[in-house]
Amino acid sequence: MIKRKSIEINKKLLVILCIILVVAFILFMFRYFNKAKYNGYRIDEGKGYVYTKYSSSTNKAVIPYINIVGDYAKAVNEEIEKISKEYLVSKDINKTVTYRYNQNRNILSVVLMFRDIDSEKRLIYSFKTYVFDLNKGCKLLTNDEIVKSFDMTYSDVNDVMASVMKSKYSDEVEKGFIVKEECDYKCFLEMRNIDNYIDGANYYIEEGHLVVYRAFSVFSIYGEEEYYTRNDFKFIVK
Numbered sequence: 001m002i003k004r005k006s007i008e009i010n011k012k013l014l015v016i017l018c019i020i021l022v023v024a025f026i027l028f029m030f031r032y033f034n035k036a037k038y039n040g041y042r043i044d045e046g047k048g049y050v051y052t053k054y055s056s057s058t059n060k061a062v063i064p065y066i067n068i069v070g071d072y073a074k075a076v077n078e079e080i081e082k083i084s085k086e087y088l089v090s091k092d093i094n095k096t097v098t099y100r101y102n103q104n105r106n107i108l109s110v111v112l113m114f115r116d117i118d119s120e121k122r123l124i125y126s127f128k129t130y131v132f133d134l135n136k137g138c139k140l141l142t143n144d145e146i147v148k149s150f151d152m153t154y155s156d157v158n159d160v161m162a163s164v165m166k167s168k169y170s171d172e173v174e175k176g177f178i179v180k181e182e183c184d185y186k187c188f189l190e191m192r193n194i195d196n197y198i199d200g201a202n203y204y205i206e207e208g209h210l211v212v213y214r215a216f217s218v219f220s221i222y223g224e225e226e227y228y229t230r231n232d233f234k235f236i237v238k
Contacts, residue, residue: 041068041134049108050101054081054088059096061088066110066130070138076130080112083128087114094123102206106135109205111213113230122225125233127213129202146203150210150238154198157212160237161197165189168232177224191220210237 042049044067053065063084066073087097094117101110112128131141147154169188172178178188189195194216202213212235218228 041138043067043069049103050099050110054084056088056090056096059087059090059093060098061090061096062098063088064099064101064110064112066108066132068108068132068134068138072132072138072140076110076140084112084114087116092117102204104205104207106133107205108132108134108138111202111204113213122219124215124217125230126215127202127233129204129213131203131205143201143203146205146210152210152238157201157210157237158197161201161212161214161235164235165192165194165197172224172227175227177227178222183222191222192216192218211235212237 047067049067050064051067052062054063055061061084063080066077066080084097087095090096095115097112097114099110099112101108103109108131110130114126114128116124116126118124131146133139133141141149147157165188166185169178169185172188173180183191197214200214200216204211204213213233214235215233218225218232
């Protein structure tokens with residue numbers, strides 16, 4: 001009797017395992033053919049949608065090339081070279097540029113991340129994003145088109161970013177970086193040089209999520225720059 005139950009349990013486990021393997025195979029094939037569907041949009045099919053064209057061993061700078069067809073990508077590649085040149089040739093290890101990209105179905109997003117140093121030797125970050133729709137002639141999408149594609153308005157984006165910044169303020173107060181009685185939330189935003197959340201927003205789509213890269217100052221009399229990392233400039237909106 002016990003042996004029979006053991007056999008039945010093993011059969012059930014085998015069936016469950018087979019179902020899991022079949023589902024995993026279907027998902028794998030779906031992702032494979034989904035990516036293959038857009039391979040024809042690449043100029044050089046032997047390379048990825050975005051790859052490093054120039055790099056510097058001095059400051060670890062890397063400049064991307066967007067490997068898709070069309071006048072939009074051509075113009076963007078020219079712009080990237082122009083705005084990144086001074087970072088590529090810099091001898092200062094603190095002044096550099098890197099990039100990330102994400103391709104999900106018909107959407108290709110690229111973000112350039114610049115790190116500079118000001119007159120007081122403080123690190124300053126800035127960002128530049130580009131979002132392409134491969135289904136529409138590799139068109140470069142505008143901010144309006146990106147936001148609307150998520151059924152959102154700029155007011156919605158503003159509210160999410162405000163909520164995130166308020167959480168950062170509360171966390172800094174809790175951790176003792178800022179004394180609440182000395183600096184309220186308005187003071188906090190002034191130290192960050194934030195007049196409003198939308199100005200300076202750079203829109204990016206990552207795995208189907210709306211993301212905003214928004215630079216702001218991390219330095220003040222409280223010395224809380226140690227609190228911040230580059231990820232703090234990334235806001236997951238939806």
